[in-house]
Amino acid sequence: MLTREEVDHVAFLARLGLSDAERERLRAELGSILEYMRVLERLDTAAIPPTAQVIPLHNVLRDDTVRPSLPVAEVLANAPAREEDYFRVAPVLE
């Protein structure tokens, strides 16, 4: 079972605002899900390399050349708030 502090810490990292009810529900649900995950401890994986991705491609690069991209107007078209060519947000600091 996770502590309330652990749940709050993870929610803060994830920038998720949780109601008290949600916090309690997630605390229980994550607790039982993570308990289920312990089945992985049965496996000795000390000598096993991790798989991050399954395809044999490495460092797929291209030349850094300037090409036409999305027009600024289209980039901003879905913006909840905009000002000139900027996305407008609330102040970072109060």
Next chain:
Amino acid sequence: MAESDTELTRWTLLEAREHLRARAVSAVELTEAYLARIERVESAVRAFLTITAEQARAQARAADARRAAGEDAPLLGLPIALKDVLCTAGVRTTCGSRILEGFVPPYDATAVARLAAAGAVFLGKTNMDEFAMGSSTENSAFFPTRNPWDLERVPGGSSGGSAAAVAALEAPASLGTDTGGSIRQPAALCGVVGLKPTYGRVSRYGLVAFASSLDQIGPFARTAADCALLLAVLAGADPCDSTALPAPVPDYLAELAGDLRGLRVGVPREYFGSGLEPGVEAAVRAALATLEALGAAVDEVSLPHTEYGVAAYYLIAPAEASANLARYDGVKYGYAVPAPTLLDSYFRTRAEGFGPEVKRRIMLGTYALSAGYYDAYYLKAQKVRTLIKDDFDRAFERFDVLATPTSPTVAFRLGERLSDPLAMYLSDVCTIPVNLAGLPGLSVPCGFVDGLPVGLQLIGPPLSEGLLLRVAQRYQDATDWHRRYPSLSAEY
């Protein structure tokens, strides 16, 4: 044309293409038949979030004009539905989430652009579990889609809308996406064919990301041959996706030819455990007997780490999702809650914009990656992923394809698994290992239990889609499950 709407909507994609090429029907007539069908049954099935009727009519007129000018293209005039996780320029794309409720992409996903270049007509965007997280389409922020075979049951998920649309004859084919089974499982529950290609076979550019090392786009249709037609258009390298494989694209339609004599089919014993419903097992074993009758050599094999797949997946996928969903912050697009500070607006926007399953997975993933827990959870899961992949590699030394049930059960009732997330996660026990290993997998209808469809899953080595589609099509040539229609068609 004298064909009734119902007859037109029963054509496979390839049959429709023949009729279009023969000028027996126009693209406009075909599109109108599907739009009429959608209008008749959608209130019951609810497969679509957005129906693009006027755009479809315009695309159909354009297709007819091209054909009249002597042109042809692989999908010219053929109607397709698209899962709402794929970016479509100028057409609302919600990912089944309130946080993107009004989002209109400024570009087409590569997969969408390729279908459009091949002449396809787009009927609309289909319903899905929010951000592709779910196995029932009940996690859609808008409404659940219903299984056309029993409207009180789920179509599966997360591509439930795309599967149901094809099963209900609202579209001859559709696109879905599969991260842990989200094409194959709904295909099985809805009685249609669904293909998840090898990871990297189809570009993910414009696919709204859930888990970047697992996501793949793939087709739904009623025959494997139709899926081959679509895969031929979708597959191939893309400069916009550095994970898209440069491997050449075979002629998938040509690869359908050939019989199954000498085919070595492995049946992993771990997929036939206690969670498998007896009716599903019976249908799958009967399908294996059919493959034997068609000349295949069927034998048992072991994939010993199968039971660890769900645990590994539900650490890796949420971890990747927690990073991919960080962009939904109310700044660049989507739902935004005004607040005194930027940090406050992040908390409130994401609190209000995301549904409970998405929050659960973001929390799980963030936890698994966080300092102090990374080694025990995320890294451990990645090592188990290696073990699961190695199991498959070893099996493919002795077998050409593996055959399993796609889902341990038939379609369950709406609401049945919502109170227990783990029970929902276990719906994917047969499909998840295939994503972890990056292999191609498909589901083909293989029978019914009390009127509910059962799917047979075929799994192959990397880039063996041609073989999987051939096996599935030979099976379909010998059976008629795919020619049965939900009674929805009689009433509506």
